[in-house]
Amino acid sequence: MQTKIAANAQALKRWLGKAEEVLGNHSDRLNAINIFPVADGDTGTNLYLTVRSASRAVAEMATSDVGELLAEAGRAAMEEARGNSGTLFSVFLAALAEPLHGTARLTGPLLAAALERAEIRCWSALSEPVAGTMLSAIEAATRAANTADAAQNGDDSNHGLAQTLNAAVQAVLEAVVATETQLDLLTEAHVVDAGAVGFLLVLDTLRASALGEELQPELLEGLHGYGVQDPHIHLDHRAEGMEVMCTINLSPLDAATLRLQLDELGESVILSAVTEVPDGYRWRVHVHVQDPEAALAAIRQFGEPAHLSVTALSAAAPDQEPAPETAADGACGALSADG
Structure with missing residues (x-):
């Protein structure tokens, strides 16, 4: 049952903290399917460490301004961003803050504007942006948020925010599934894109934190290559450089x-x-x-x-990868595909 929505600065602190935990729990499976742009098997670790920097930077921050909070989180993430995926997510986080300065709570229309700004910044940050990656997941979230009733009608109610977040998560899930057919490497390996899955996990954590709901483990069911029984696919691809x-x-x-x-x-x-x-x-x-x-x-x-x-960039065997400093499973344990 949904609790009272309070999508304020405290909720966004909870989002970043929970996202750190979720990515810590999922780093192994994300690493296992990381074969694009290079098969270096570290997408999960890089996203985890980047979000950890953001979360720790704002954990004790005293502000009611959600834009100010996210700007500091984005700055910290950018300064210590890890890898392609972590760098792109730090750009996303910093840009997300820009339309939110001076606001005390997240709404559907504000989220739509923030996602649109983040999409523009992320696509422009890369010299050669490629569809079928985290970029496609961000694009899907933006499109869903901006076509939701809340954005269309200027509805800043809690109900409007809930509809917007639910639509965005569903759209990202569809985008994640589609990544397998958008890049030849993923099609041949029969897996979805690791960065896109990581973004799905982070966005569902935002939904849960803002709406006072639980995470949705069913989002991961059926994603090719993501089952705990699947091998570390990145080891079949040699990364150089x-x-x-x-x-x-x-x-x-x-x-x-x-x-x-x-x-x-x-x-x-x-x-x-x-x-x-x-x-x-x-x-x-x-x-x-x-x-x-x-x-x-x-x-x-x-x-x-x-x-x-x-x-x-050379891939390491799973038992050679640096283990993230994961927190206790806590609330995010329900979403872990790794048990």
Whole structure:
């Protein structure tokens, strides 16, 4: 039975905390089906660690402004974003905050506007956005929220928010199932996209936290490759190269120039502004390359990067993967496919 809805700043803190737990519980299965854009088997771990940064940054934050809360969560996530999926989700979170500044509670129309803003930012952050990924899941959520009655009629009631969130989750589930037919790698492996599944888990956690309801374990039933009995599919695909990530202050022109240079050097290029600074913005940079030294040289011509990491993309066996610091199962245990 639904409890009283209070989609305020406290509810959004609960969302991020529960999302951290859910992703911790699901990291192994998400890693197992991670074969796009590279089969490095770490999507679940990267999403978990990125959301953990966001959750911990706002856990003790004293504010009733949901935009301010999510902006701080997005900033923290962006500064410490992990991998392609974590970087993209941090862009989503930061952009989600923008239309919500000055508001004390989430409504259907506000959620629709926030999702639309986040979709635009996420697609523009990637040099070569690809459908059949988390981007398609975000797009589906945005479309559903903006065509829901609440957005169409300006309904800011709790009932309108509930309808909007339920429609968005259902649309994302359909988008997740469709990813298997949108990318040849996924079709051949007979799996859905790991990043899209991760976004589904996070969005259902938002629904549950905002509406005072339980998570929906049935969402995961039948997703190809996601059963606990399924193998680590990413191990059948060899990943090569290095992943370079950092944060650096850049002018808009320098950011555009760096993006062009990284596009020539590698793939999966993501650049997104974190916060405004004198003479420009602080940017999160992500790229997959064969020669990390060339990428670092391109970055360092504009200044010294912070939060720099250079890691191999080669997949590890399941028992070699770093175990996330998962919290106790708690409320999210019901959603775990791993038992």
